[in-house]
Amino acid sequence: MLLQLDKAMVDSVFVYNPHVLNSQMVTPSGTIMDTILTIAMAVIAIANIILTFHIFRQNRKDSNDFEQQQRTFVMMQKLIIDSNIQRLYAFYDNIMEECKKLLVSDAQETKAEVNTFIKGQLKAFRRDFTTLFSVIDSNLSKELLELADKLVDGITEAIYDQGVNLTYEPKFDEMVSQQLSKNRTEMLAVLYRLALLTNNKCN
Secondary structure, three states: OOOHHHHHHHHOOOOOOOOHHHHHHHHHHHHHHHHHHHHHHHHHHHHHHHHHHHHHHHHHHHHHHHHHHHHHHHHHHHHOOOOOOOHHHHHHHHHHHHHHHHHHHHOOOHHHHHHHHHHHHHHHHHHHHHHHHOOOHHHHHEEEEEEHHHHHHHHHHHHHHHOOOOOHHHHHHHHHHHHHHHHHHHHHHHHHHHHHHHHHHHH
């Protein structure tokens, strides 16, 4: 009886085993790391989905913007530019022909006549050319109108400047001919820039 009791007491005594203890301690730590890794992978997957969706939406928006711009230019070319481009050239040619009177006479009557004529040309150009663009692109219409205004205002200032003798051909060339040529180039450059931008995006 005593021997059995001693054996039972021995069996109930805790025996330290470092291998078993380490195994028990590592297992919970490994489980936590697996959980963290799983969560991290899930977060990365969600982030990739969000990024992919954002890129898709942005590309679709860019494509829609370009298609709209292309449609706008085609419409502008068919409805306005093709049928009215001669009015642009006539605007500059008519002003040049009228201003040649200033090479012959510096009389106030001549100056007033020329100035009235070019003001009338500007009014007609606004009505028959630049204003048409406002239906499709108000910013473009404004830019073209500002160029035309700048030209006529500059010539008017030169006409009535007491220090400027437009009967002197080099001065006339500087203040009238060159300004007309420069302004026409700028006007065409605005239209060309729009066409070039659209064409480059197509390619």
